Amino acid sequence: MMNKLLVSAALGAILVTGFALAEEGETTVKMNELPAVVQKTVKSVSQGATIKGMAKEVEDGKTYYEAEMKVNGRTKDVLIDSAGTVVEVEQEVPMEELPAAVRATIEKQSAGGQIKNVESIVEHGQLKAYEAHIKKSGKTIEIKVKPDGTVME
DSSP: OOOHHHHHHHHHHHHHHSSOOOOTTEEEOOGGGSOHHHHHHHHHHTTTSEEEEEEEEEETTEEEEEEEEEETTEEEEEEEETTSOEEEEEEEOOGGGSOHHHHHHHHHHTTTSEEEEEEEEEETTEEEEEEEEEEETTEEEEEEEOTTSOBOO
8 A cells, every 4th residue: 555645745746836746755657658557547547637747656565656637627646556456546625525524524623724625535446534634833734534524543
């Protein structure tokens, strides 16, 4: 499974600069440099999207590829293993589309700060959490909230 910190750092780089930047441990790659099976998956998951960048990373001896894209003005990052299987999808979700319990928790946790964005995190096809990026006291913090509205450690 992908290191959540790297995902968050990569998303932050995209949001701040407007284009994908490779983070430490990642190598920027082009579509034609991906294995054929990964190219096929990227083409499938990016239909209707604009691909902003792609990266390759090795974690715990396993190679993963990340496609960073925009779909209907929202960020979407898809992590794919070397077999072409989608491992994780992080997609921006507007506050008004969040479940009420999740929205309430994020609003409570962000008191005194500004909610920059919220993403859903889906691992192996199952919604695992929502991740909120909140600017407080000049720093950006992240909180993860389970689909039932409880804060994850």
